[in-house]
Amino acid sequence: MGKDIIALMIQEYERFTRSERKIADYVLEHQEETQYVSITDLSAQCGVAVSTVSLFCRKLKLAGFNDFKLELARAALPARAAFSEPGSEITEGDSAAAVMGKVLSAVQDALNNAYHMLSEQEIIRAADLLRRAGQVVCLGQGNHSVVALAAWAQFSTTSPKFKTIQDSHMQTVVLSTLAEGDAVLYFSYSGATHELLEAVEVIRNRGGKLILVTRYPNSPASAYADAVLLCGPNEQPFQFGSTSALIAQLYVVEALLSEFIRWDPEEAEQNRRSVGKALTQKCV
Incomplete structure (x- = not known):
């Protein structure tokens, strides 16, 4: 792309429809915030349909909304470097000790943020769904499959009804054989991947329950979830699954596990x- 996305929006502004101009106006005024929102959040802020946001991105010769956020982040890099807080980002001149301190600060911020985002009522609801389920499948895609595996490893020590599947095809097989009331604990930062939305359809058709761990309350999958556990820092588009986001999800796993055990501590x-x-x- 020759021009940055901001310059291109300004150049194409007169060719946008009225709804598309609402999107452009919002993005130009909230360039930094737009990098961290979901497509559903942006559509709600602008008062337009999600499909309008997708068309807006394609009119800018982009593959979709995620591509749009990447270009927006690329355009903001010089400004971020100029106006970021001194000492907040890791630089080439940092010592190993400075790097360790900055990483610790980022992790602490992620955990504090996860604590304040997580709803007590949603944790209670999710634990109840786990307790009532005949089986619970822990799932995730990409980096989040690691969290799903960790969740299964923790919960499997308290009950034999927990399982996890890493292969995407086998995930579909397992979901298509769910019994009514079975639960799926799904980890997805965006809550808007094709794999997740396909899984949601299968879960609903089988009468299963979906517990979604995500960053966005208005994500497409959140609308169909029986419990939504919110957590996660504001990821920059270039991060592609930050460690801070995974740590926040692991915090949710530990909180949910503790609440689940509280229902029946003797069995656990x-x-x-x-x-x-x-x-x-197995120990020597």
């Missing part, structure tokens, strides 16, 4: 003793 303790006894045989 019995299972954990059994697991602990078996695992001691």
